[in-house]
Amino acid sequence: xxxxxxxxxxxxxxxxxxxxxxxxxxxxxxxxxxxxxxxxxxxxxxxxxxxxxxxxxxxxxxxxxxxxxxxxxxxxxxxxxxxxxxxxxxxxxxxxxxxxxxxxxxxxxxxxxxxxxxxxxxxxxxxxxxxxxxxxxxxxxxxxxxxxxxxxxxxxxxxxxxxxxxxxxxxxxxxxxxxxxxxxxxxxxxxxxxxxxxxxxxxxxxxxxxxxxxxxxxxxxxxxxxxxxxxxxxxxxxxxxxxxxxxxxxxxxxxxxxxxxxxxxxxxxxxxxxxxxxxxxxxxxxxxxxxxxxxxxxxxxxxxxxxxxxxxxxxxxxxxxxxxxxxxxxxxxxxxxxxxxxxxxxxxxxxxxxxxxxxxxxxxxxxxxxxxxxxxxxxxxxxxxxxxxxxxxxxxxxxxxxxxxxx
Amino acid sequence: xxxxxxxxxxxxxxxxxxxxxxxxxxxxxxxxxxxxxxxxxxxxxxxxxxxxxxxxxxxxxxxxxxxxxxxxxxxxxxxxxxxxxxxxxxxxxxxxxxxxxxxxxxxxxxxxxxxxxxxxxxxxxxxxxxxxxxxxxxxxxxxxxxxxxxxxxxxxxxxxxxxxxxxx
Amino acid sequence: xxxxxxxxxxxxxxxxxxxxxxxxxxxxxxxxxxxxxxxxxxxxxxxxxxxxxxxxxxxxxxxxxxxxxxxxxxxxxxxxxxxxxxxxxxxxxxxxxxxxxxxxxxxxx
Amino acid sequence: xxxxxxxxxxxxxxxxxxxxxxxxxxxxxxxxxxxxxxxxxxxxxxxxxxxxxxxxxxxxxxxxxxxxxxxxxxxxxxxxxxxxxxxxxxxxxxxxxxxxxxxxxxxxxxxxxxxxxxxxxxxxxxxxxxxxxxxxxxxxxxxxxxxxxxxxxxxxxxxxxxxxxxxxxxxxxxxxxxxxxxxxxxxxxxxxxxxxxxxxxxxxxxxxxxxxxxxxxxxxxxxxxxxxxxxxxxxxxxxxxxxxxxxxxxxxxxxxxxxxxxxxxxxxxxxxxxxxxxxxxxxxxxxxxxxxxxxxxxxxxxxxxxxxx
Numbered sequence: 001x002x003x004x005x006x007x008x009x010x011x012x013x014x015x016x017x018x019x020x021x022x023x024x025x026x027x028x029x030x031x032x033x034x035x036x037x038x039x040x041x042x043x044x045x046x047x048x049x050x051x052x053x054x055x056x057x058x059x060x061x062x063x064x065x066x067x068x069x070x071x072x073x074x075x076x077x078x079x080x081x082x083x084x085x086x087x088x089x090x091x092x093x094x095x096x097x098x099x100x101x102x103x104x105x106x107x108x109x110x111x112x113x114x115x116x117x118x119x120x121x122x123x124x125x126x127x128x129x130x131x132x133x134x135x136x137x138x139x140x141x142x143x144x145x146x147x148x149x150x151x152x153x154x155x156x157x158x159x160x161x162x163x164x165x166x167x168x169x170x171x172x173x174x175x176x177x178x179x180x181x182x183x184x185x186x187x188x189x190x191x192x193x194x195x196x197x198x199x200x201x202x203x204x205x206x207x208x209x210x211x212x213x214x215x216x217x218x219x220x221x222x223x224x225x226x227x228x229x230x231x232x233x234x235x236x237x238x239x240x241x242x243x244x245x246x247x248x249x250x251x252x253x254x255x256x257x258x259x260x261x262x263x264x265x266x267x268x269x270x271x272x273x274x275x276x277x278x279x280x281x282x283x284x285x286x287x288x289x290x291x292x293x294x295x296x297x298x299x300x301x302x303x304x305x306x307x308x309x310x311x312x313x314x315x316x317x318x319x320x321x322x323x324x325x326x327x328x329x330x331x332x333x334x335x336x337x338x339x340x341x342x343x344x345x346x347x348x349x350x351x352x353x354x355x356x357x358x359x360x361x362x363x364x365x366x367x368x369x370x371x372x373x374x375x376x377x378x379x380x381x382x383x384x385x386x387x388x389x390x391x392x393x394x395x396x397x398x399x400x401x402x403x404x405x406x407x
Numbered sequence: 408x409x410x411x412x413x414x415x416x417x418x419x420x421x422x423x424x425x426x427x428x429x430x431x432x433x434x435x436x437x438x439x440x441x442x443x444x445x446x447x448x449x450x451x452x453x454x455x456x457x458x459x460x461x462x463x464x465x466x467x468x469x470x471x472x473x474x475x476x477x478x479x480x481x482x483x484x485x486x487x488x489x490x491x492x493x494x495x496x497x498x499x500x501x502x503x504x505x506x507x508x509x510x511x512x513x514x515x516x517x518x519x520x521x522x523x524x525x526x527x528x529x530x531x532x533x534x535x536x537x538x539x540x541x542x543x544x545x546x547x548x549x550x551x552x553x554x555x556x557x558x559x560x561x562x563x564x565x566x567x568x569x570x571x572x573x574x575x
Numbered sequence: 576x577x578x579x580x581x582x583x584x585x586x587x588x589x590x591x592x593x594x595x596x597x598x599x600x601x602x603x604x605x606x607x608x609x610x611x612x613x614x615x616x617x618x619x620x621x622x623x624x625x626x627x628x629x630x631x632x633x634x635x636x637x638x639x640x641x642x643x644x645x646x647x648x649x650x651x652x653x654x655x656x657x658x659x660x661x662x663x664x665x666x667x668x669x670x671x672x673x674x675x676x677x678x679x680x681x682x683x684x
Numbered sequence: 685x686x687x688x689x690x691x692x693x694x695x696x697x698x699x700x701x702x703x704x705x706x707x708x709x710x711x712x713x714x715x716x717x718x719x720x721x722x723x724x725x726x727x728x729x730x731x732x733x734x735x736x737x738x739x740x741x742x743x744x745x746x747x748x749x750x751x752x753x754x755x756x757x758x759x760x761x762x763x764x765x766x767x768x769x770x771x772x773x774x775x776x777x778x779x780x781x782x783x784x785x786x787x788x789x790x791x792x793x794x795x796x797x798x799x800x801x802x803x804x805x806x807x808x809x810x811x812x813x814x815x816x817x818x819x820x821x822x823x824x825x826x827x828x829x830x831x832x833x834x835x836x837x838x839x840x841x842x843x844x845x846x847x848x849x850x851x852x853x854x855x856x857x858x859x860x861x862x863x864x865x866x867x868x869x870x871x872x873x874x875x876x877x878x879x880x881x882x883x884x885x886x887x888x889x890x891x892x893x894x895x896x897x898x899x900x901x902x903x904x905x906x907x908x909x910x911x912x913x914x915x916x917x918x919x920x921x922x923x924x925x926x927x928x929x930x931x932x933x934x935x936x937x938x939x940x941x942x943x944x945x946x947x948x949x950x951x952x953x954x955x956x957x958x959x960x961x962x963x964x965x966x967x968x969x970x971x972x973x974x975x976x977x978x979x980x981x982x983x984x985x986x987x988x989x990x991x992x993x
Contacts, residue, residue, distance in 0.1 A: 021621030031624050031814055037501065038508050038616025040454040040483040041889035043461070044501065046617075053628040054821075054965065065501045066458050068524075069534040076533070085530055091459045091554060135462070143889040145880070146961035151716035154469030161466070172462060172554055217881050217960045220967050388818065389964040392889040403459040438600040438743065445739025448724040448732075455616065470717040475709065478724055478733055483888040484613060486900035489744060504616045510608040511616075513745035513900045514601070579773050579783040582688035586769055589694070590762045593902040597746035601901065610750045612813040613898050619751075623814055628821050631828075634969045638828030645835040646794070652839065653788055653847040662839055663988050669832065670981035673973060681970050 025050045030057060033388070037065050041143055041392035044402045047380075051388055059383045059391075061376055067406040071368055078361035079105055080330040084175045086353070089370055090404040091172045092157070093132040093347045095124040097370070097404070100342030100353035102177045103258060107342075108335035108357040111180035111311065115302040118260040120182045123194070123297050124168060125259075125344075126290040130201070131160040132347035133241075133283040133290075136399040140280060141212060143392035144221055149212040156204060163197045166190050179330070181307030183323050191298065198291055205287070213277075213284065222277035226382040226394035229274050238378040239371045240349020241286065242398050245279035247272040252345035264297050276397035283399070334359045346371055348399045372398075372405035439575070446489065446515060447572040448478040450564060453488035455508050458495030460522045460554040472557035477564050485511040490567065493540045495554065496524035496531060502543045509544045517571055519563045520546040523553045547571050633680050641669045691777040691939055692920055697769065700916045700950075701909055702734040708954040709733070715958035738905060746901040752812045760807040761899060761906035767803045768910045770796045771917040776850045778930050778938050789849035790842055793921060794835060797876065800914065801827040804885075807907065808895035819894025822965050823885040829972030830875035830882075836980035837868040841925050843987040849924060857928030861990055865983035866926045871976055873922065873953065877915040880956040881963050915953065919946040 021032050030052040036042030046062035070089060074082055086101050087094035099121065106112065113121070138153025161171040167190040168174030168183065176183050186194075212218055228238065233246035243250055251268040253261045269285040271278035305312060307326055312318055315329035335357035342353040349371030356365040379398040383391055428436045456464070467474045468481060482488040485508045497505055509518070520540035523529030526549050527539055540546050548571075550563045612619050648662035655661070673680070687693055706721065710729065713720030721733030748754045774789040774796075776782035786792060801823060808820035841858050845851055852858065859866045875882040886894035896907045923929060923945035930938030963971070 025621075030626065031817075032621045033814055033818075034614050034617050034620045036615055037504050038453065038455045038485065039892060042615070044456050044458070053626065053630050055630060065498060065504075066496065067498055067500070067536055068458070068496050068531045069536050070531075073531060073534055088459055088530060088553075092462050135465070138465070141961065144961035145883060145887060145889060147712060148716050148958045151470050151718060154465050155471055155717050158466055158469060158471035171556060211959075215960065217963055220963060221961060387964055387966065389884075389887065389890050389962075402456075435600070438596075441739050442600065442743030445736045445741075445743060448736035449740035451740075473713075473718045473720075475713065476719050476722040476730070478721060478736060483892045484897050485616070486613060486747060486898055487741070487893075487896075487904045489740070507608050507618065508616050510606040511613070513609070513747050514604050515744065576784065578685050578688035578693075581685060582693050582773065582783055585688070585694055586766060590765060590906065593742060593905060594746075594758070594762070596742045597744065597901045601743050601745045603745055609747045612749060612751055612811075613815065613892070614813065615815075615892065623812055623817060625817055628825070631825050631966065631969060634825060634828045634973060637973060638831060641832050642798070642835065645832050645839065646798075649791060649794065649835060649839045649842060649847075652842055653791055659843065659988055659991060662843060663984065666836060666839070666981050666984045669836070670978060673977055677974060681974055 024048055024058065024060060035391065036062075042395065045400065045405075047391070049383075049388070049391060054387050056383055056386055056388060056391065059380045061380050063376060063402065064406050066403040070407040071366055074363060074366040074368075076362060079109075079179070079335065079363060080327055080361075082363070082366070083178065084173065086368060087173055087175055088403070089368070089407055090132070090346065090348070090372075090401055092135055093128050094173050095121065095128050095168075095176045096132075096344060096346040097351055098175065098177055099125065099258070099344040099346075100351050101355070101366075101368075102179055103342035103344070104340040104353050104355040105179040105335070107340045108338065108355060109179055109333050110336070111308045113181045113259075113308060114305050115260070116185075116304045117181040117306045119264075119297050119301050120186055120306065121177050122260040122264060123186070123294050123301075124164070124176050124182075126293045126297075127160060127164065127194075129347040130287050130290045131157050131164075132399075133287050134160075136348075136396065137208075137212065137280060137283060140393070140396035143396045144218065146212070146215070146218065149208055152204070152208050152211065156201060156208070159197055159200060163190075163193045166193045178307070178323070178326065180311050181305070181326075185306050186301070194294070194298065198294060201291060209284065213281070219277065221389075221393055222275065222280065222397070223273075224275050225386055225390050226276045226397060227274050228378055228382050232381070233274065233378060236378040236381055237374050238349075238398075239374045240345070240347070240399070241279050241282040242349065242375050242378060244269060245271045245282045245397075246274040252343055252350050256343060258344055260297060263300070264293055266293055276393055279397045279399075331361075334361065335363075348372055348401065348404065349374060368407055370404045370407060372401045373407075375400055376405055443572055443575050446575070447568045450477070450479050450490040450517065450567060450572075451482045451488040452479065452490045452492040453485045453508060453512065454481060454483050455485075455491065455505065456494050457497050457501050457505065458522075458524065460495030460524075463554040463557055463560070464492060464494050464521070467557040467560045472561060474561060474564060477561065477568070479564055486513065488512060489516045490564075491516065491518045491544065493518065493520045493525050493544070493546075495522040496529070496537050497540055497543055498536050499538060500536070502538050505540075505543050515572075515575060517548075517567050518544050518546045519548045519550060519560075519567060521550045521555055521560065521563075523551060525549070526551065529553050637673070637680065641672075644669050687777055687781045687783045691781065691943075692772050692775055693783070696943070697772065697913065697916055701912050702738075703731070704912050704915065704950055704954065705734045705737075706731055707951065708957065711951065711955055712958045715955075741900075741905045742902045744901050746903065749898065753810055756806075756810040757898075758903065760803070760810050761903045761910070764800070764803045764807050765906045765910040765913060767796065767800045768913040768917065771921065774849065775917065775920050775924065776929075777920075777942065779850065779853070779934060781939075782850065785850070787848045790838060790847040790925075793849070793917075794838055797834070797914075797917070798827075798831055804895055804910075811895070811898040813898060815891040815893075815897050816895055818891045819885050819897070822887075822891075823895060825965055825969060826875055826878070826882060826884055829969045830872040830976075833868050833972060833976040833980040834872035834876065836977075837865040837872060837983055838925070840865040840980070840983040840987040843984065844990055845925075852924050853929040853931040857931070858926040862983055862986050864979055864986055868976060868980045868983055869922055869926060870952070872980075873918045874956060875968065875972065877911055877918060877953065879915075879953045881960040882968050883957075883962045884965050884968055887962055915950065916946075919950045919953075922946070922949050
């Protein structure tokens, strides 16, 4: 078999951004633990943790293991294929993480999704919010060594994935929203699948709650661990459940409603404690809130088209060709020059796209700010002063997802 | 059930097959048979997540697909694992560690490259910060998809079992 | 006694067999990373400083002293069959000391 | 000789190792809406999975890194395995079915259980990497947490039955005499064999695999298997001391009863994996030196009352 030569490992020293241990840990005290990238408690992030006995004195993060250059690649791609590129940042949360781009593009192209599309976006966004929260809870459980909620979380996530596949066409990366609408309509089949999914979730979620949140050992591990008070969380720029877990009442869906959130109003979930448990409780309540939102949106789902009328007018073959016809219409569109902003509440927090458009199909520049990137600094600050065993517990309470952070 | 059993039946039962193996290869032949059978049903991937395909790997070991049925069990460290699951994009920064982990794994070892990114780049084709998996480690099986479904991964595990392990 | 010796010899033989099997039959490919210490996928970083976890030293001290008392109670009882006083007194010492100083021991974490 | 080879000796020990690992995976899978190991022997529910893992590990490359003391690195897993198996010398498998008959069997067993932790510590020390060093410290600290309650709970039983293990199968089972001591024994054994809420020394999300991190191939088998040997010895001891061992039967049927009781205890310890995450080391230490210590002291008191009454 061919054994290709890869020269990197011959020069191991160059893999560290801090060459010498002494620069991180001055003096003789403690050891520097290198956690990651091949470490079961860190995923693809590397943490240099200076531990003084069992207490973490300092943590230096080394992100960038999954930096694939999404922002740079976006400058070479026409706007109608940017969605699938940006959704790879957070694939289980794809409708949410793509939405800011869609909002920016719609503004640049002068499109406006019809009401039905807005509601469908909300339904899919909330569905994947549930899935992402369950993912974070499941991974948090396995980081604590609790394999049962891990399995249950992924089992329920699989049910959601199958319904996503039914509605949008793919388990994880469906690229459901498109500029000016959504990719597929909700059929009767999809609606039934969605309703039965919600019933199943409501039947199974209490078990998960008992196993995870009511478990005495989980309480011991999470309560009072990784505390960030409201002031500190805001200073460090935490977003999403990490911010709301510290008692700050901020949710983009409520503060700056987009799509159908103006009509289907979410209730912002806030916890005061600011510890790992509070952040996960916020996630849990948001799961319940999302189920309510989906129900409400399904009840008041308006009839009508799922893409903008003007697009339909310029794509006469849409009825015959389906969504491919719309893509034919995109080719003829050109964005107006200018700077556009999209800001939405993704599952892990506020996601923002800043689009510098020029009258060519490719954007001049695209800036993509993801919630995990914003949460990196608070996460690292929250780890200081706690135990080695708390590192994974704090890590996943922020729902840190490296592909999302590194883009 | 397995091709080994199928062959066994075709050649007149397990006992006569064992006798034939011992006659042909002696102790070494028997050892190789045991090693192949054991390795086939015990492919342990180390915990090395390279990119977002890790989400579907989670589902692979979740209740719906349950790769543990095939004997695959995620392991924390490289020293006691033998199946490297490359979960999507390998960036330049990660490539060093993929190589390092691969080198740390004891022989015999197998590699499954998962997802369009690991094959040629996928949606990130042309990025300045990534390499295809085949430039870093010798890949045994590729799984297409972005991300591949867990079924496809199960298929890849079966493929490694049948095509690679049994021909050791 | 024959049984005990047979057990020990057979066990040792079994364990030796487990060393022999990979030595004889396993494939071998020496690479540099295999020779170095495990560091979560990284090349070895920094020195290994073996420093005791000072935060919990009080528990080690308690264990070192009280384990002797508890074991002594067991031995004392087994050598003087009807004597209940020694084991009870020693257990009372262990529990009493911990009850007296425990608040201080448990609170410093 | 029967005791050495059949029960509680080598053959039962080997079968226990294979079945306990399989049962652990199957039981956890059952709770987690899964099948667990299956296709390796579909008709038998995947019971050969452990055999396959064993063969896989034994036939894979034996890596002994050069940065450490190679002889110690390679030898210590076997030493640990050997030491963990030593309590079996003194545990009777039935009336007269014991390798070394002794009036002080309980004392020997306790002594061996207490000296086995230094062997694990030595193993982790020989590996000499940061994660194993932390695993070593946790092993030491956890021993500090469980050993006094464990010794006291066994002392409580000795106050009632004496230290000759073969007398424990007569009369009332220990659980009826002193349920407090039984509870302490359950928790202390979960700590001693690092069962789940106390799987602190080899916490994979924190310190990779603690003392087992560096071992592959048959070294991993020995190192990891030693844990289950300890579990086997502790399950047999618990079944004898607290559940009456082979009582009420004798002979082959008695052995079956004894194995059933030990399996029930084992299943309890294995199922903890599906129910609890792991604690932090300071929490385990506080538990050991507060709740568990006073419970075990109370157990000694209960036994003294029983004797006086």
